[in-house]
Amino acid sequence: MSSGPAGRWDDLNVRLVSSVVIAVIGVLGCWAGGIAFLVLTVVVCAVMVWELARMLDPDSPAIAMAGVAALCLTVANFLPPGFALPLLIAPALVGFGQLPRRRASFTIFTVLILLAGFGLYTLRTNYGFLWLGWLLAVVIVTDVCGYFAGRYIGGPKFWPRVSPKKTWSGTAAGWIGAAIVGVAMALWTGADLQLAGISVSVSMASQLGDIAESAVKRRVGVKDSSTLLPGHGGVFDRFDGMLGGAVFLLLISALIDFPPGVV
Structure with a gap:
């Protein structure tokens, strides 16, 4: 593998093509809302649970656990929140009983995955495409700014033992990009400029999600959660x-x- 300047960009073309396909599917699902977006969130969350189970224990019944997660998340989105919450936790408990090891990691991440899916569908239903688009923009801009700043500027690593490619320059660039998205959204919608601070906080949370997954992969000794994308x-x-x-x-x-x- 090249270690020179060109080597830093070896994966760019493949990443761009995949990103465009993912973005098109995601935007269409988000714009459509309703059942289409529900199906999208359920499929994504179920695949994430499947990948998580396979990473933690290749011999686990990963497909079955993903199926339980998909069923529970689907039903939860048709129930009042108070009745939905037990269903969002149940798949983690089912997996806890199936995995012989690394149960805590599966339990924590599965609950977070289902909460995220439930939260995204709730955001789309209650606030519409515009505010779901803001969340997507914050996360995407954080990732894109971090990718290019990290490779172009470089500098000190953020946490080299867990995620050797992440740099402080890329991390900070993600915050700046998120703040710009927040300010632009506030000016467009008439929202309070506090949205910039919320955007930076969401950016930081997205980076923590990235780091947490990197830590799990490092712990189990895999480079990627799967090869689907x-x-x-x-x-x-x-x-x-x-x-x-x-x-x-x-x-x-x-x-x-x-x-x-916003009133």
Whole structure:
């Protein structure tokens, strides 16, 4: 593998093509909303659970656990939140009883995955395509700014033992990009400029989701969660940032006026 300047960009073309395909599918699903978006979120979450189970224990009944997660998430989205919550936790408990090891990792991440899926569908249903688009933009801009700044600027590594490619320059660039998205969205919608701070916080949460997944992969000794997405690895590798951002937004929505300043 090349270690020169060109080597830093070897995967760019494949990543770009995959990103365009993922973006088109994602935008169409988000725009359509309703059942189409529900199916999209359920499929993505189920695949992430499947990848997680396979990473933690290749001999686990990963397909069955993904099926349980898909069923519970689907039903949960048709119930009032109080009745939905037990269903969002149940697949983690089922997996806890099936895995002979690394049960805590499976339990924590499965709960977060299902909460993220539930939160995304709730955001689309309650606030519409515009605010779901804001969340997607924050996470995507964080990732894109981090990718290019990290490779173009370089500099000190963020956490080399867990994620050797991530740099402080890329991390900070993600925050700046998210703040710009927040300011632009506030000016467009008339929301309070506090949205910039919320955007940076969501950006940080998405980075934590990325780091947490990297730590799991490092622990089990795999490079990618799967090979489903060329240039990106697995679905978990692609949506780990969205996982962190969506769960964070779901949690803080009870603490802040969201969207801020919008009647």
